[in-house]
Amino acid sequence: MDKTSNYIIRAENLVKQVHSPAGILTILDNISLEIKYSESLAIVGVSGSGKSTLLGILAGLDLPSSGKVILDNVELTGLDEDGRAKLRNRRVGFVFQSFQLLPGLTALENVMLPLELAGKSDADEWAREQLAEVGLADRMAHYPNQLSGGEQQRVAIARAFVGKPAILFLDEFTGNLHQKTVGQIMELLFRLNSDRGATLLLVTHDTNVATHCSRKLTMAGGRII
Amino acid sequence: MWIKLSLTYLKRDWRAGELRLIALALIIAIASLTSVNFFTNRINLAIETQATELLAADLVVRSGEPIKQELIEQAGALGLKTALTINFHSVIVFAGKLELAEVKAVQPAYPLRGRLQISEQLFSGETASEDIPQPGKVWPDARLFQSLGLETGDRVNLGAASFDAAKVLTYEPDRGGDLFNIAPRLLMNIADLEATELIQPGSRAVYKLLVAGPGDAVVGFRALTSKYEEYEIQGIRDARPELRAALDRTKQFSGLAVLVSIALAGLAIAMSARRYAVRHFDNCAIMRCFGAQQGTIVKIYFTQLLILALACSGIGCALGYLGQEGLAALMSGIVSRPLPAPTLTPVLIGMSAGVLAVLGFAMPQILRLKNVAPLRAIRRDLIPLPLSNLSIYPAAIGCLLLLTPWQSGSLNLTFYSFIGLLITGLSAFLAARVGIHCLDRLRAKVGIAVRFGLANVVRRADLSTAQILAISLGVMTLTLLTLSRTDLLANWRDRLPEDTPNYFLINIQPDEVAAVKTFIKTRGGPMAQAYPMIRARLVTINDKAVNPDDYEDDQAKHFAKHILNLSMAETLPANNRLVEGEWWDDAGENLFSFEEEFAGALNIVTGDRLTFKIADKRVTGTVANLRGVDWDTFDVNFFVIANPGTLDDYPTTYITSLHLPPERKRLLIDLIRAYPNVTVFDVDTILGQVRNVMEQVIRAIEFVFGFTLLAGVIVLLSALQTTHDERRYESALLTTLGAGRNHVLTGLFAEFAFLGLVAGIISALAATAAQILLAEYVFKIDVTVNPWVWLITPLLCTLIIVTAGLLGTRKVLSTPPMVALKQV
Secondary structure (H helix, E strand, O other): OOOOOOEEEEEEEEEEEEEOEEEEEEEEEEEEEEEEOOOEEEEEEOOOOOOOHHHHHOOOOOOOOOOEEEEEEEEHHOHHHHHHHHHHHHHEEEEOOOOOOOOOOOOOHHHHHHHHHHHOOOOHHHHHHHHHOOOOOOHHHOOHHHOOOOHHHHHHHHHHHHHHOOOEEEEEOOOOOOHHHHHHHHHHHHHHHHHOOOEEEEEOOHHHHHHHOOEEEEEOOOEEE | OOOHHHHHHHHHHHHHHHHHHHHHHHHHHHHHHHHHHHHHHHHHHHHHHHHOOOOOOOOOEOOOOOOOOHHHHHHHHOOOOEEEEEEEEEEEOOOOEEEEEEEEEEEEOOOOOEEEEEOOOOOOOOEOOOOOOOOOOEEEEEHHHHOOOOOOOOOOEOOOOOEEEOOOOEEOOOHHHHHHHHHOEEEEEEEHHHHHEEEEEEEOEEEEEEEEEOHHHHHHHHHHOOOOOOOOEEEEEHHHHHHHHHHHEEEEEEHHHHHOOOOOOHHHHHHHHHHHHOOOHHHHHHHOOOOOHHHOOOOOOHHHHHHHHHHHHHHHHHHHHHHHHHHHHHHHHHHOOOOOOOOOOOHHHHHHHHHHHHHHHHHHHHHHHHHHHHHOOOOOOOOOOOOOOOOOHHHHHHHHHHHHHHHHHHHHHHHHHHHHHHHHHHHHHHHHHHHHHHHHHHHHHHHHHHHHHHHHHHHHHHHHHHHHHHHHHHHHHHHHHHHHHHHHHHHHHHOOOOOOOOOEEEEEEEHHHHHHHHHHOOOOOOOOHHHEEEEEEHHHHHEEEEHHHHHHOOHHHHHOOOEEEEEEOOOOOOOOEEEEEEOOOOOOOOOOEEHHHHHOOOOOOOOOOOEEEOOOOOEEEEEEEEEEOOOOOOOOOOEEOOOOOOOOOOEEEEEEEEEOHHHHHHHHHHHHHOOOEEEEEEOOOHHHHHHHHHHHHHHHHHHHHHHHHHHHHHHHHHHHHHHHHHHHHHHHHHHHOOOOOHHHHHHHHHHHHHHHHHHHHHHHHHHHHHHHHOOOOHHHOOOOOOOOHHHHHHHHHHHHHHHHHHHOOHHHHHHHHHHHHHHH
């Protein structure tokens, strides 16, 4: 892991504006932040506060209207779409609110996906191991619609960790889960991460989830307050 | 890496059912296409084989000199069967009577195509013969038996030898080739020729080398022979003009049907691909999130499509072969002989068309997947580009442009097909937009259920437009096929009516014309018009000597080389039309009228001065006009007609044609007895051949039409499938909110009925326009616009779409709302 800087993410003066019928809408308003390697950060805020947009930009899924993002010492905002894709493949993992498993693929195949995109030859072996770690050794051949919400999220977490990412982005990842399951998933997430030491960046409106993290930022009206 | 990924994802997508719809569309499309192609291929082979009977070969090399042995050896080396024939005129002597006959000496392999027919006695039952006359025996034809008073077994003298008249020759396949030059025939074995001592150096004889065999070898041999200046080549297409016209039309028509099949297949594929792409937006967003580059996405899906196209085209070809085999078996009672095995061409066309169709029709949709933003993983509302339902058409049209000339084999057909498609596309687009606009105003005035259906049309205006476009194109082409098919069949049937002449009377002397007419009339025969016939050779055009070598075209060489039959007429003959210049009116100078294609072949235009050599005299005149001649009829027609007076001083005989039913053939025997110099030429056998060919053509067209109809139905179903997911969701929502089944059904009915009605009106409009264009400029036939099309097409279209729509969306109604809502 290249750590020429202490920060895996440095965001400077991020602004995101979109055109709407009512005129220009500012979603992110001059946000700057730094996230250290192996840190776990929760960004909380009400719906519409801009937290998911911020996550998308920090992960290189979208570009800001102005400002820059440096991820793992690479300026994301200076890369084209394919360059950002390469970086994501090597350094970034995702867990989404609606799990975002590919419905046509089995649990195992879903976990294999990032490895296959990276051209890894032993994707199958790695994916099996990862699924076993999240407790789904006996559910590998199941399709997403044959799994419960909690199980689907475990597959998503396995998929996020399988590529050994430096940073994991989690977008409202407990939003579709039962309260009981949330605790189990959180426990699983932090247990897995204790071995790997990846940076965790969570976006959530659930303050309980945020308490598991080492740092918390609150957003409102496109600003960090 | 991406090839392995493509294969893995193809396997997964297949297992997940994502590709089944597009695969099914492709398989059925290619199966339809190759069924059509396999069958038309076999039908065309059958027709051509039958047509080759008119040559008794696939190709004939003709010369005034003996055929060189090296050429015969070259034909053998190419794997071709060969047979030599030598034709010459000679007198046959029997019991003190003389008769000029056209003797034909043949090798045992003759005829290479078709079979000889013989009878044991004059007018007894005929049987097919596999042999030629044994050495020492000859087979005179019926006319020779009659004129000489022969009985089978009598010995006749030919030159220095005598032979047994063993059988009556009743049919030889290639006899129609020189219609008006036929003297009574005597067939003999070429081995006996030397003994007759008739063929000496310088003797006037026509030497022919008949060849037959695989198509490629024949083509190769043709190319090889064309290097010899002294040989004239006759292929199937150089044979009878009326048969050539029929063959050309069959090929154009089946080409058109195949083209329509491809267009319909393409539409089905484009629609399925669009649905596939939409359903893969999420997959691509996830792949992009996990680092897939745009190029990787394109490669993965391109390879998937390519593999899918090849596999499905292969399966389609196999199914197409099976399908046509079954159908060919069904038609075995109709087709007069077993159909020949198809060539590999349909497989090549099927595989190539499958790949082209997938790339042309599906790729534009699939390419959109590379533009899926990775952010879609957290924001589902992001779609790659605003959905342009019309985006499939530029690529589709490009794809069709590539395929059309190849399929139809006609640039004219390509041009007018695209005019038709373009007109339909634009009209459909405008009409759909106008219709949707009007609907929006109508919504407030109808009940809630219908309003829901109509609202769907308005809300999905782009998709509705695309559906109307797709359905219109499909139904328009089907309607056009029906109209053109009816046109062509009616036209052919009109041109070969029941009273088509079946006898020609030739060699009628000028002073016998009136008497022969009276003879026929008093015995209740049909009134016939007699035309003067003068044998002449064209020697100069604008004072420049006519040299066959000056012409590239084989047919032109033939015209320039051979004796022509000229006629005279005061008025323009029936079935002829003036295409250039004016018909004469007591001109006082020598004028000629030329058949337009004949004139075109020899580069003759109106105003040219021509000289013909008739016997030892010459006559010069000016080309006054060009005529279009309807060669599909069996009326007497001439390439060259002179104005009255021009050919008065030259040796003239008369020709007439008449139709006699079999039971009245006796009239002809009486006529020959009364006028021995009149030669009766029985065209019944040739007519039979042409009718047989026509029947096969009709069956082939009906067959092709059936498959195209099937392809059209698949397009309709594919169109409905594109909105299936949305409909299921909406229906589930409505049901959840308390709407009854009837409510949903009424809404669907209203929607489909509107789409069907608009598509039907557009189809009727466009098909009629295209029909007129095709008839006028491609098939060159008179068109009859059928007003019923305007009523039947919209009604039928609505009925088909509503029925197919309700059947295709029955799952929408039967899926429990909870399941439908959960799956979205």
